[in-house]
Structures are given as structure tokens and as C-alpha cells.
Amino acid sequence: MGNLLIYSLIYIIILCPISINSDAVSDSKTIAKVEKKLSDYVLTILEHFKQKDPVGLPGAPIPDPMDIPPMTHSFSVGRMNMKNVKLYGLKKFRIDHMLVDLAAMQVEVRINIKKLHVFGNYTLSTWLSSSNGPFTVNLTNVFVKGIARLEVERGGHLEAQEMNMDINFKDISMNFERLGFLASVFQGVMNSVGTFVFDSIKPFLLTEVNTNVRKDVNKEVQKIPQKFPNSISPLDQLMAEARRKVRDMGYDPYKVDDYNQTVGLCTIFMTHTWITGLSSFHRVGNITVELQNSTFYINMEVGTQRLEGTSHWEVSLIGMLSRAGKIKFTVEYITVLVVVEQNVDVRKGPILDDIQIELGNIQVRFDGAGTVDYLIEFGVNILPNLLRYQIMDALESPIKSRIQETLDRVNMEQVIHQNLPKLDEQQAKGFQGFL
Structure with a gap:
């Protein structure tokens, strides 16, 4: 998925402002020549946006005069x-x-x-x-x-x-x-x-x-062999592929870290908590890329459908008396909003501008017979909030830190340079398997 995003960004840079202005070719010498132009153009664009006040776009298909x-x-x-x-x-x-x-x-x-x-x-x-x-x-x-x-x-x-x-x-x-x-x-x-x-x-x-x-844009997009259904957008089709990858990587079901909290004289433990349904995520609203004041802002919000989970709980009173049990719970939804900014001068790294995580309503039910009054009160008034804290701690901090750590390690200019040969390879293949 990471390589796909890199290829896509590079291809968008090439596709939107310019046309390669070359007819379809078949012989290897001509293909190599076109590939070289493609790579050279990306490098030219990178140098162009290193200027303090970049004017125009190199190679733009605009007659002047x-x-x-x-x-x-x-x-x-x-x-x-x-x-x-x-x-x-x-x-x-x-x-x-x-x-x-x-x-x-x-x-x-x-x-x-x-x-x-x-x-x-x-x-x-x-x-x-x-x-x-x-x-x-x-x-x-x-x-x-x-x-x-x-x-x-x-x-x-x-x-x-x-x-x-x-x-x-x-x-x-x-x-x-x-x-x-x-x-x-x-x-x-x-x-x-x-x-x-x-x-x-x-x-x-x-x-x-x-x-x-x-004419120029259609000339380029027609080279992409990928076919898309009319029923869903190409972006939603990519989201479906991402959901499959999440399942293949073993993140659904997802094990949440154990959690404990002390309330007065009681200590409450939540262990062996599993959530099923994280791979049901889909886009919420639009996913946008905005260019303003020489900075790109990538705004993406995804949300899940209803999630189900199980957890083991234990309440200990001053380390002496304890009660334990198992619950099943549902989370109405989880939404994650991420805003990343990237300067047009790719020598400057990407920055996590904002991240917001929202959990929907949590409902708890006890697994098994024991439905005495204190368990009902405990389940209704305490466990949903503890689960919310546990899930938020398991998701919010790791997501924030991992995104920022990843962004801190990204040298965008180097990443683009490293992927140019792969982009050329895709072009030589007619972008077969590009998406």
C-alpha cells in the first residue's frame, strides 16, 4: 500500500500538469527514452519547487506565446x-x-x-x-x-x-x-x-x-490498464484492497493491551480484550489534498462499522476480595481523522498536523447467567467507560506516535528518488498492475 501511494503521488505530479507528448511505442529503445524523460521530469519538478517563489511548471503544455x-x-x-x-x-x-x-x-x-x-x-x-x-x-x-x-x-x-x-x-x-x-x-x-x-x-x-x-490527460490515463466498476469510485476500490491487506496482516481480530484502573479502594483489571471488525473501515466523507501557501494538506477520515469484542474483568478490593467475569461488548463505530502537511519543497519532511479519534456508543452484556444487581450496575455504569479508556489508550497514543515516528523518518526527496526506477519499470510495462 505504501508503494502504491508513492507511485500514485508521483504519477499525479506527472499526469495533471503535463503530457509526455509521445505516442504509444513498442520498441525497447523508444520505451527507454520515454522512461528517461519521465524520471528526468520528476527531478525537474523537484528542483523547481525548491525555489522560494516557483513560477509556472516546467514542461507544462501551455503555448507561450x-x-x-x-x-x-x-x-x-x-x-x-x-x-x-x-x-x-x-x-x-x-x-x-x-x-x-x-x-x-x-x-x-x-x-x-x-x-x-x-x-x-x-x-x-x-x-x-x-x-x-x-x-x-x-x-x-x-x-x-x-x-x-x-x-x-x-x-x-x-x-x-x-x-x-x-x-x-x-x-x-x-x-x-x-x-x-x-x-x-x-x-x-x-x-x-x-x-x-x-x-x-x-x-x-x-x-x-x-x-x-x-486531450493530454486522456492520452495518459488511457495508458492505465486498470478497469474500474461504475458502481463504486476508484478510491473506494482501493479502500477495499486495503481492508483485505489489514486482514491478511492479522489485525482483525485485534488484541487490545491489558488495562487497569484504581477507583477508591478498588482496582479494576481488563484483560484478554479482543475487538473484531477493524477491517470494516471505509472512508467517511471526502479524502482531500489541498495546496495552500506552498504546503499540501492531506485530509483523510476513515470509520468502521459496528465492532464486537470480548474481555475478561476482575475487581479487587484492597487486594483481598475480588470478583471476576467475562463480558461481550459492541462499539457503534470508530472514526479516525488524520491531517498531514507536506511542503512543496520536498527537502522539508511531512508533519502530522492533527489527529482525532472518536468512539461511538459502547454497550456491554455479561456472558453467562449471573445477572445479580451489583453486576448489572457494574456493567452499565463502569465497564463501558473503562472499555472506552482501554480502547482509546490502545489506539490513540500508538497511532499518533507511530504516524509521527514514521513521518520523522521520511525523507520525501530520498523516497521519490528511490522509487523513480520502480515508476519507470511500471511505465515500461504499460502500468500493468499499477493499481
């Missing part, structure tokens, strides 16, 4: 034609915020481009005269928002869907050379030209990005 089709703008007293129009600056973007919903296979992203420049040539024809020359339109503080989704198509393969995008700007300025006296005569009219240029470019830009990115 982008050629814009000829445009025509009609006034009440004339017409302006624009041609040889080019848009500069698309690659110089910064990711302000990104939210990846793994359950919905959806990505929401907000990027900022400090400046965009439009260059071209115009011809202005009016009833008075005509003029022509170069023009420039400058857009400042451009914001782009987009939502992209992957869905399982009929054949069971993943497919990128239509993207929902929008683009806006804060300020605009322009300069049309050689207007002559028309610059002052039509000043009010000319003030609307800049907005017209943007409004004309916007649908073309959104269509081009939508079409090209969808």
Missing part, C-alpha cells in the same frame, strides 16, 4: 480589424490554491498571473480616415479558476470530462500606435477596445486550454 485568431470590432462610426495577435505570459502563473477531492476525482484550482501581454497589428477604418499599426494590451492581476473531473466511462477506464473554467483580470491598459488625431477624437470609443480584446480572447483561450488539457 499563444496565437489568437483575427478579430474585428465595429464602432458606430467605423471598424477595427486586428491580426497577427499573440498572447504572452500564460506560463508565468502561480498556484494560489488547489483542492483535490480523491473520492469525487475532482480538482479545483485557482491560479494567478501577474501580467499578460497582447501584441498585434490593427487597422482602424472610419468615415473620416483610416490608420494602422501595432497595438499592445496589458492585463494585470489575472485570475483563473478551473474545475476538472475524471469519471469512469462505460468500458471501465478513466476519462477526463469537460472542464469548468473562468478567467478575470483586475486592471487593463493599452497602447495603439499611429492613431494620429483619431486618438483624441475617438478617445471614449477606444477605451472600450481593451475590454473587447479580452472578451474576444477569453472564449478562445478557455476552449483551447479545455480541449488541449483534456
Whole structure:
């Protein structure tokens, strides 16, 4: 499961922002060449995010400059034609915020481009005269928002869907050379030209990005041979595989550490406590990866179905008098919320940001006949709370410490370097058995 997560993270880095831009190949020399590009790109990305202010993404399939089709703008007293129009600056973007919903296979992203420049040539024809020359339109503080989704198509393969995008700007300025006296005569009219240029470019830009990115993403995801059922999401299918691994590793049923607590003159012992059903875990809500302020926040919450267990109890009064017995109990559910943060500069290690464990209602019943009043009172008022403490102590501290110890030992940069050959091996196999 650990290798799967590492492969998946690396593959997401490659898949989302770029296309390998290579057709399917069969000969070993070409495959080796493609593999080398794949590994080299990951290394390039790692170096890119080591910068204090990373701008853009190396190799992103964004034309810069982008050629814009000829445009025509009609006034009440004339017409302006624009041609040889080019848009500069698309690659110089910064990711302000990104939210990846793994359950919905959806990505929401907000990027900022400090400046965009439009260059071209115009011809202005009016009833008075005509003029022509170069023009420039400058857009400042451009914001782009987009939502992209992957869905399982009929054949069971993943497919990128239509993207929902929008683009806006804060300020605009322009300069049309050689207007002559028309610059002052039509000043009010000319003030609307800049907005017209943007409004004309916007649908073309959104269509081009939508079409090209969808094409590139689908080109890559189609290489994944894994088929997914339409009834459950790919993430839930991976959770089902994880449940099987938990059972194979012997964690269901799970033996809880022995526990004792002193209440007044009594000492209560809880021993041989077993819980069955931990492998029934499933995701609770969405599992998300959020990028904010150059830091990834991985938010994951899983919960179990109803658990059943047994335990031996013993009550000792000043070490002299004692009563003992066996109980069966049920736990309505257990949920675990984990938030881990990882800086985009992978030289900095991951950090456990938060962990919360919640136990549902616990019900206890005695195994066997002896249901005298004091046992009933003991079982109803004391044992559920003791079991809660015992289970929480058995789960919360070990989970926290083990997660943090694991994170402290992780050198993310080294882990990625070590797994690049395995990623290349998977690519050479066409990602057979990748998931």
C-alpha cells in the first residue's frame, strides 16, 4: 500500500500538469527514452519547487506565446480589424490554491498571473480616415479558476470530462500606435477596445486550454490498464484492497493491551480484550489534498462499522476480595481523522498536523447467567467507560506516535528518488498492475 501511494503521488505530479507528448511505442529503445524523460521530469519538478517563489511548471503544455485568431470590432462610426495577435505570459502563473477531492476525482484550482501581454497589428477604418499599426494590451492581476473531473466511462477506464473554467483580470491598459488625431477624437470609443480584446480572447483561450488539457490527460490515463466498476469510485476500490491487506496482516481480530484502573479502594483489571471488525473501515466523507501557501494538506477520515469484542474483568478490593467475569461488548463505530502537511519543497519532511479519534456508543452484556444487581450496575455504569479508556489508550497514543515516528523518518526527496526506477519499470510495462 505504501508503494502504491508513492507511485500514485508521483504519477499525479506527472499526469495533471503535463503530457509526455509521445505516442504509444513498442520498441525497447523508444520505451527507454520515454522512461528517461519521465524520471528526468520528476527531478525537474523537484528542483523547481525548491525555489522560494516557483513560477509556472516546467514542461507544462501551455503555448507561450499563444496565437489568437483575427478579430474585428465595429464602432458606430467605423471598424477595427486586428491580426497577427499573440498572447504572452500564460506560463508565468502561480498556484494560489488547489483542492483535490480523491473520492469525487475532482480538482479545483485557482491560479494567478501577474501580467499578460497582447501584441498585434490593427487597422482602424472610419468615415473620416483610416490608420494602422501595432497595438499592445496589458492585463494585470489575472485570475483563473478551473474545475476538472475524471469519471469512469462505460468500458471501465478513466476519462477526463469537460472542464469548468473562468478567467478575470483586475486592471487593463493599452497602447495603439499611429492613431494620429483619431486618438483624441475617438478617445471614449477606444477605451472600450481593451475590454473587447479580452472578451474576444477569453472564449478562445478557455476552449483551447479545455480541449488541449483534456486531450493530454486522456492520452495518459488511457495508458492505465486498470478497469474500474461504475458502481463504486476508484478510491473506494482501493479502500477495499486495503481492508483485505489489514486482514491478511492479522489485525482483525485485534488484541487490545491489558488495562487497569484504581477507583477508591478498588482496582479494576481488563484483560484478554479482543475487538473484531477493524477491517470494516471505509472512508467517511471526502479524502482531500489541498495546496495552500506552498504546503499540501492531506485530509483523510476513515470509520468502521459496528465492532464486537470480548474481555475478561476482575475487581479487587484492597487486594483481598475480588470478583471476576467475562463480558461481550459492541462499539457503534470508530472514526479516525488524520491531517498531514507536506511542503512543496520536498527537502522539508511531512508533519502530522492533527489527529482525532472518536468512539461511538459502547454497550456491554455479561456472558453467562449471573445477572445479580451489583453486576448489572457494574456493567452499565463502569465497564463501558473503562472499555472506552482501554480502547482509546490502545489506539490513540500508538497511532499518533507511530504516524509521527514514521513521518520523522521520511525523507520525501530520498523516497521519490528511490522509487523513480520502480515508476519507470511500471511505465515500461504499460502500468500493468499499477493499481
